[in-house]
Each structure stands twice: as C-alpha cells, then as structure tokens.
Amino acid sequence: MSDADPAPASGATSAASAAVTGDAAGADAARGNRGGIQLINVTKRYPGQSVPAVDDVTMTVPSGEIVVLLGPSGSGKTTMMRLINRLIEPTSGKIIVAGQDALGLNPVELRRHIGYVIQNAGLFPHMTVATNIGLVPQMLKWDKDRIAARVDELLELVDLDPATFRGRYPRELSGGQQQRVGVARALAADPPAMLMDEPFGAVDPITREHLQDSLLRLQEELGKTIVFVTHDIDEALKLGDRIAILDKGSRIAQYATPQEILLHPADDYVEQFIGGGQAMRLLKFSRVADVPLQQVPEARPEDDAAAVRDRIAAGSTAFAIVLDERRRPVRWIHPEDLDGVTGPIGTRGMPTATPIRARNTLQQALESLIQIDHETVPVVGPRGVYRGTVTLATLQNAIRDMKERTRARRRGADAT
Numbered sequence: 001m002s003d004a005d006p007a008p009a010s011g012a013t014s015a016a017s018a019a020v021t022g023d024a025a026g027a028d029a030a031r032g033n034r035g036g037i038q039l040i041n042v043t044k045r046y047p048g049q050s051v052p053a054v055d056d057v058t059m060t061v062p063s064g065e066i067v068v069l070l071g072p073s074g075s076g077k078t079t080m081m082r083l084i085n086r087l088i089e090p091t092s093g094k095i096i097v098a099g100q101d102a103l104g105l106n107p108v109e110l111r112r113h114i115g116y117v118i119q120n121a122g123l124f125p126h127m128t129v130a131t132n133i134g135l136v137p138q139m140l141k142w143d144k145d146r147i148a149a150r151v152d153e154l155l156e157l158v159d160l161d162p163a164t165f166r167g168r169y170p171r172e173l174s175g176g177q178q179q180r181v182g183v184a185r186a187l188a189a190d191p192p193a194m195l196m197d198e199p200f201g202a203v204d205p206i207t208r209e210h211l212q213d214s215l216l217r218l219q220e221e222l223g224k225t226i227v228f229v230t231h232d233i234d235e236a237l238k239l240g241d242r243i244a245i246l247d248k249g250s251r252i253a254q255y256a257t258p259q260e261i262l263l264h265p266a267d268d269y270v271e272q273f274i275g276g277g278q279a280m281r282l283l284k285f286s287r288v289a290d291v292p293l294q295q296v297p298e299a300r301p302e303d304d305a306a307a308v309r310d311r312i313a314a315g316s317t318a319f320a321i322v323l324d325e326r327r328r329p330v331r332w333i334h335p336e337d338l339d340g341v342t343g344p345i346g347t348r349g350m351p352t353a354t355p356i357r358a359r360n361t362l363q364q365a366l367e368s369l370i371q372i373d374h375e376t377v378p379v380v381g382p383r384g385v386y387r388g389t390v391t392l393a394t395l396q397n398a399i400r401d402m403k404e405r406t407r408a409r410r411r412g413a414d415a416t
C-alpha cells in the first residue's frame with residue numbers, strides 16, 4: 001500500500017477496499033465508474049522554480065466521496081486542483097477523471113465532468129445570478145428554457161429562492177449567498193466530480209458552519225466525487241470521508257479517515273498538524289448513531305407496577321424508561337416510585353431530559369449529559385421514536401472502541 005492509498009473505513013465495501021489497496025480502477029468499475037479521480041505519479045514544476053510544487057504524487061479519490069486536501073500554505077493544494085481541472089498541465093504523470101484520461105478531454109468536456117468552486121465564489125460581477133449559473137449549460141448549447149429551469153432547480157437546491165435571486169448581481173448578495181451561487185454554478189451540468197478550493201474561506205464562522213451543513217446535505221442527495229481544499233482541520237474532519245494531509249511538494253503525509261487520523265497520526269508532522277484535543281475532536285466528529293446505545297427496561301403508562309418492578313430487577317439499570325403510545329420517551333421510573341403501587345404505573349416517575357437525536361454528535365450528547373440531573377439521556381430517531389440511551393460510560397467506551405478498531409485495522413494493514 002502506498003502512502004497515498006486511503007486506509008479502510010469500517011464496514012468498507014469491496015469497492016472501497018479495492019480503492020484502499022490501490023486498485024482504484026477496480027474500485028471505480030465496481031462503483032459504476034461515475035466520477036473517481038486518480039493522480040498517477042503527477043509532478044508539476046513551474047517554470048523557473050527549483051523545487052516542484054507537486055512532486056510525484058499518486059492518489060485515488062474514490063467515486064462518491066469527499067476527499068479533503070489539508071496542508072499548510074504552499075504545499076501545492078491549489079496546484080493539484082488546477083492540474084485535475086486542466087487549468088495547468090502536469091510536467092509529468094497522468095490524471096484520470098471518471099475513467100478517462102483528463103489530458104485527452106477537451107475543455108468543454110472536462111467542465112461537464114468537473115465543477116469548480118473557488119474562494120469568494122469567483123462569480124462574474126457583470127452577470128446576473130442566473131447567467132452565472134447558466135454558463136456551462138450555455139457552453140453545452142442547451143436551449144433557453146432548459147437552462148432557465150435548471151437555474152431555478154439549482155437555486156432551490158442551494159436554499160436560495162429563485163424568484164428573489166435569479167435576477168440579482170453578485171454585489172447584491174452576501175458572502176454566504178455568493179458561495180451558494182458558486183456551488184450551484186459548479187453543479188449546473190451535473191458533473192460527477194467537483195473541486196472546491198477553500199470555498200468557505202472568506203465567510204464568517206457561523207455562515208461557514210451553515211455552508212458546511214448544506215454541503216453535507218447536498219452530498220447526501222447527490223453523491224458527487226468532491227476534492228475539497230482547506231487549511232482548517234475542523235472543517236476537514238467535519239466534511240471529509242477521507243483526508244489527505246499534505247507536506248511540501250504535496251507529499252502525502254497521511255491519507256485516511258478522520259477517525260484514523262485523530263487516533264493514529266502517521267508521524268510527527270501529522271501529529272503537529274492536527275494539534276491536541278483529539279478526544280474532544282472525536283466526540284465532535286462522531287455521531288450518536290455510530291455508537292452502541294445502552295438499552296434499559298421499557299414500560300408503558302398502562303403497564304402493571306409489579307411487572308415493571310420485575311423488569312427493572314431483571315435489567316442492568318436501576319430504572320426503566322416509560323414510552324408513550326408512539327414509543328416516544330416520557331419518564332424515568334425507579335422502583336421507589338412504585339412503592340405501594342398496584343395496577344398501572346400511570347404518570348409516576350420523573351420526566352426525561354429532552355432526548356438527543358441519533359444524528360447528533362457525541363459532543364452534543366456530552367453537553368446534554370453534563371446539564372441534566374440524571375446520568376442517562378434518551379436517544380431518539382426519526383419522529384422522536386426511542387432508540388436507546390447514552391451515558392458517560394457510553395462515550396468512554398465509544399472512544400476506547402474506536403481506538404481498538406483502528407489499532408486492529410492497522411495491524412491488519414501492516415500484516416498485508
């Protein structure tokens with residue numbers, strides 16, 4: 001396995017494992033060859049420069065994933081993007097986009113394969129939002145009605161009201177709105193791949209969070225192959241299915257999942273780059289849905305007190321959770337709440353804290369646990385339906401498990 005081959009994610013499919021063993025062509029074929037990107041021994045030496053900006057880089061961006069290039073200024077991130085997009089030519093090496101040699105594609109065809117989003121959106125100031133978004137479809141000679149319909153569809157996709165925004169000029173938009181239009185423009189011809197070069201670098205932190213969330217939501221729907229450049233480790237951890245940490249000349253110091261990078265930095269350079277606070281970052285970037293939940297005995301208000309007491313005695317916790325008719329958590333109930341009670345338990349017990357959602361992060365679960373006066377918080381899925389509970393021990397175990405899993409994976413990888 002070369003440096004640039006991503007480490008396997010847990011539950012990796014055979015296609016993904018083909019990608020990690022460097023058999024990228026096999027992986028792309030297995031995924032229907034929609035839009036993976038491969039760089040093979042790519043070098044770029046700018047005229048008059050003694051050292052290459054990109055030095056013999058080989059890496060595979062698997063189809064349908066977000067790969068983040070994370071590295072200090074001058075490490076060649078933008079050069080890699082411009083190479084993939086053929087804005088510049090490599091000095092040597094090969095670049096494959098969606099199974100085709102990028103160097104053999106003409107620029108119009110390449111734009112159909114790859115959308116490009118840059119910092120400050122790069123919108124043309126003298127064109128309306130609609131004209132900016134319609135540029136590539138126009139290049140592809142779509143008819144007017146089709147372009148207009150596509151523009152409206154894309155504005156809706158990026159959460160901008162078409163009637164309000166299609167006729168505006170870029171100067172009449174906020175920074176965040178400009179970025180959304182930039183993303184819409186890149187998606188215009190529905191390219192399988194998208195390059196995003198520090199797209200959210202110039203907006204305030206709150207807008208940035210919103211744009212990141214929107215990108216993840218979009219990606220859930222669209223499943224593009226995305227190469228995303230950033231300087232920001234937290235942005236990389238949040239967005240990346242895999243992260244490539246680059247050093248000078250685009251040397252790939254580590255190419256792995258966010259968890260793997262946090263738990264097992266490949267070398268001192270990576271460790272220094274990600275800084276401290278790994279455990280907190282793991283909590284911040286892992287979801288409640290990804291950890292085993294603690295199950296507690298369940299009860300319904302109409303259940304008999306004696307039966308509930310028996311269930312608690314047989315369970316591993318000193319209490320049960322009372323659920324309503326739609327299985328939404330309502331109360332905790334302890335045996336002492338049932339002293340002397342016969343018949344249905346009714347409204348006995350104490351209300352649970354506001355449940356956390358399975359899609360919340362472990363950090364949000366921790367915040368909730370710190371604030372409530374019960375050691376357990378219920379977890380719910382869609383429509384508030386109860387799924388299990390989280391305690392501090394759940395979080396500790398989750399981190400320990402992640403460490404063990406990545407250690408075992410490493411041992412497995414080392415053995416092959």
Ligand SMILES: Nc1ncnc2c1ncn2[C@@H]1O[C@H](COP(=O)(O)OP(=O)(O)OP(=O)(O)O)[C@@H](O)[C@H]1O
Nearest residue numbers: 046047049053071072073074075076077078079080
């Ligand atoms: N057109 C150019 N001519 C000569 N050298 C260049 C050119 N563009 C970039 N370089 C050099 O190539 C190296 C990599 O630059 P590049 O812009 O790819 O880095 P980067 O990682 O994107 O940096 P940043 O994070 O600051 O945008 C740098 O040393 C830069 O000075």
